[in-house]
Amino acid sequence: MTDHALLLVNLGSPASTSVADVRRYLNQFLMDPYVIDLPWPLRRLIVSLILLKRPAQSAHAYASIWWPEGSPLVVLSQRLQRAITPLWQHGPVELAMRYGPLSIEKALLRLAGQGIKQVTLAPLYPQFADSTTTTVIEEAKRVVREHKLALKFATLTPFYDQPEYLDALVASAQPHLQQGFDHLLLSFHGLPERHLHKLDPSGHCLKGADCCKNASPQVLANCYRAQCLRSAELFAERVGLKPGQWSVSFQSRLGRAKWIEPYTEARLDELAKAGVKKLLVMCPAFVADCIETLEEIGDRGREQFQEAGGEELVLVPCLNEHPQWVSALKTLCERAPLAL
Numbered sequence: 001m002t003d004h005a006l007l008l009v010n011l012g013s014p015a016s017t018s019v020a021d022v023r024r025y026l027n028q029f030l031m032d033p034y035v036i037d038l039p040w041p042l043r044r045l046i047v048s049l050i051l052l053k054r055p056a057q058s059a060h061a062y063a064s065i066w067w068p069e070g071s072p073l074v075v076l077s078q079r080l081q082r083a084i085t086p087l088w089q090h091g092p093v094e095l096a097m098r099y100g101p102l103s104i105e106k107a108l109l110r111l112a113g114q115g116i117k118q119v120t121l122a123p124l125y126p127q128f129a130d131s132t133t134t135t136v137i138e139e140a141k142r143v144v145r146e147h148k149l150a151l152k153f154a155t156l157t158p159f160y161d162q163p164e165y166l167d168a169l170v171a172s173a174q175p176h177l178q179q180g181f182d183h184l185l186l187s188f189h190g191l192p193e194r195h196l197h198k199l200d201p202s203g204h205c206l207k208g209a210d211c212c213k214n215a216s217p218q219v220l221a222n223c224y225r226a227q228c229l230r231s232a233e234l235f236a237e238r239v240g241l242k243p244g245q246w247s248v249s250f251q252s253r254l255g256r257a258k259w260i261e262p263y264t265e266a267r268l269d270e271l272a273k274a275g276v277k278k279l280l281v282m283c284p285a286f287v288a289d290c291i292e293t294l295e296e297i298g299d300r301g302r303e304q305f306q307e308a309g310g311e312e313l314v315l316v317p318c319l320n321e322h323p324q325w326v327s328a329l330k331t332l333c334e335r336a337p338l339a340l
């Protein structure tokens with residue numbers, strides 16, 4: 001059978017590092033109601049305020065990590081697509097981005113035009129959040145509805161606790177773990193606390209220091225923070241780390257709302273002040289290196305850690321195109337349930 005395509009979807013980047021392209025990208029991204037989940041007039045106002053200064057700052061940050069071939073996130077995702085293509089024997093493998101060029105719409109129309117009957121949609125996010133997984137699924141639904149596409153779908157579910165993902169993470173981190181370190185910080189992308197409360201009708205989330213550790217299966221299914229902690233614990237268990245050798249934090253806070261804690265910025269200071277000299281940082285919410293890992297942690301985070309008294313910050317690369325990740329992703333996608 002060769003009429004069953006795989007569609008990999010990641011977040012996306014601006015078309016270039018120009019301030020105008022970064023503004024266009026940020027506007028599309030932040031106006032997504034799953035990202036800034038406020039009523040349209042308030043969202044429009046807040047995004048317009050963010051767009052006064054942020055495009056120039058972000059353009060500068062993007063320029064510092066941009067590769068000759070383009071955005072690291074996009075280039076690494078294209079390499080992943082190339083590596084998985086020979087393993088996916090059911091049909092073509094396409095790549096789309098939720099924001100910026102390479103839209104989900106163009107990819108699905110291309111596949112439908114080639115006579116594809118079934119698509120496995122793979123949002124490339126290990127942990128579930130409305131601002132990542134849900135928005136990809138909703139965008140695919142919109143395209144199918146508006147273009148009346150006759151496609152059957154399977155959808156990759158969040159794989160934060162799947163052995164294939166965790167084993168690939170261990171294999172990719174092992175060379176760095178073997179070099180020795182004082183502490184391992186697992187820094188996940190943050191989320192406004194509001195996003196967790198919205199998906200938690202039981203009122204369990206953020207009610208105490210251990211709420212995510214004691215989450216019931218129903219809460220865990222929707223709680224991004226609990227899924228991050230679970231990924232981190234399972235990873236630490238696999239590599240035999242003892243409590244105190246590792247911790248979790250959340251990065252990339254934007255705006256004034258309260259985001260989930262502890263914040264990575266605060267942890268970098270605390271760890272340096274506690275005498276950690278060599279710090280390893282992994283970012284397991286991202287499967288490909290991007291501005292959030294390369295610039296926020298690899299440049300600004302390193303500088304901050306050293307200014308606070310630390311000596312060395314080693315940024316462990318994301319899974320990128322690691323062969324074990326490529327084959328893990330193929331297995332996870334083949335197991336994806338029929339659903340959109």
Ligand SMILES: C=CC1=C(C)c2cc3[nH]c(cc4nc(cc5[nH]c(cc1n2)c(C)c5CCC(=O)O)C(CCC(=O)O)=C4C)c(C)c3C=C
Pocket residue numbers: 011012013014026035036054058071073125129131132189190191192224252254285286289290291292
């Ligand atoms: C309200 C704002 C944001 C939410 C919520 C959010 C959630 C979220 N994002 C990722 C993954 C990525 N985010 C990236 C960049 C990025 N994220 C935000 C804001 C929110 N993210 C902004 C404004 C930006 C752009 C960069 C900047 O100006 O700081 C990226 C990298 C993109 C790249 O081109 O390299 C990724 C990947 C997750 C996983 C997540 C929720 C859990």
Ligand SMILES: [Fe+2]
Pocket residue numbers: 189252
């Ligand atoms: Fe983000």
Ligand SMILES: [Fe+2]
Pocket residue numbers: 196204205206211212215223225226
């Ligand atoms: Fe929780």
